Amino acid sequence: MRRRVEADIKAWQARGTVPIMVGGDHSITLPALRALCAAHGPLAVVQIDAHLDLSSAELWGDSFHHGTPFRHAIEERLIADGTLFQVGIRGPRGSESDDALALAHDHQVISPDDLAARGIAAVGASIRERIGNRPTYISFDIDGVDPAFAPGTGTPVPGGLTAREALAFLRALRGVRVVGADLVEYCPMLDHSDITGHLAAHAIWEMLALVAAPRS
Ligand SMILES: [Mn+2]
Numbered sequence: 001m002r003r004r005v006e007a008d009i010k011a012w013q014a015r016g017t018v019p020i021m022v023g024g025d026h027s028i029t030l031p032a033l034r035a036l037c038a039a040h041g042p043l044a045v046v047q048i049d050a051h052l053d054l055s056s057a058e059l060w061g062d063s064f065h066h067g068t069p070f071r072h073a074i075e076e077r078l079i080a081d082g083t084l085f086q087v088g089i090r091g092p093r094g095s096e097s098d099d100a101l102a103l104a105h106d107h108q109v110i111s112p113d114d115l116a117a118r119g120i121a122a123v124g125a126s127i128r129e130r131i132g133n134r135p136t137y138i139s140f141d142i143d144g145v146d147p148a149f150a151p152g153t154g155t156p157v158p159g160g161l162t163a164r165e166a167l168a169f170l171r172a173l174r175g176v177r178v179v180g181a182d183l184v185e186y187c188p189m190l191d192h193s194d195i196t197g198h199l200a201a202h203a204i205w206e207m208l209a210l211v212a213a214p215r216s
Contacts, residue, residue, distance in 0.1 A: 002027075002030065002031040002064070009031065009032045009035035013039050014039075018178060018181070020182065020183075020208070021180075021181075022184075022204065023182065024186070025065075026049075026053060026069055026141055026184045026185055027065055027066045028184065029070075029182055029184065030069040032182060033045070033079070033137060034076070034078060037076075037078040040179055042077060042080035042134075043078060043083075043134065043135050044079070044135070045083065045136070045137045046138045047138075048087050048088050048141060049087070049143065050089065050090055050143040050144055050160055051067065051092075051093075051143070052070065052086060052094075053070045053141075054098040054099075054101050055095065056094070056097070058094075058095060059095065070086075071098075081107075082105070082107065082130065084105070084108070085110065086108065087115060087169065088111070088112055088144030088161050089110065090111055090112055090160065091155070091157040092157075112161055112165075115169070116165075120168045120172050121172055123169070123172070124169060124172025124173055127176075128172075135177055136177055137179060138182075138207055139181070139182050140183045140184070140203055142184070143156055143157060144160055145160050145199065146160035149163040150163070150195070150200075151195060152190045152195065152197065153187050153190065154190065163199050166199070167202060170207060170210065171206060175213070176210065177215060181207045181210075183207070
């Protein structure tokens, strides 16, 4: 899977497109980052997620699954130091070392409470300033949103972003140079009345708008 996704993303990127993937398991992000880093150099990454996804093989005995993509991305130097922004984080950690890895590389972990206290516009402005002109990947794990708004996912965690906060946060990123994005962990089988599907589709639309928006 990883080889195939990486090859596909490389092919789309080479055609001058901005690939946006829809999933499915969050482990698809790692090969996308590998492909885009090969083209652009180390990336900035904005990750909306309940979980850090920085686990190692000590969790579940496997080094490659939906809880580990960003550990590999950091260790493989696919993400530039100080430019991974993990927003919506509140879930249980895989281990105590997860936060340490992010902090050792000067990355930022922003909980839903942080986002509410600081304000979406302020957080967005701070992220945009820190990213500057660096090529940026957005990885939107739908479980970053509260299960009340996004029940259709495999590892729901109460206390997440509202749908409105999530969409406003995406809009607050306007101006960053998006070179790729994904919307992952959507599981239609667990959804109710397509609530999650509607939000996922709208979030993808907002990401397309970020690609289209002129940058100042
Ligand atoms: Mn995730």
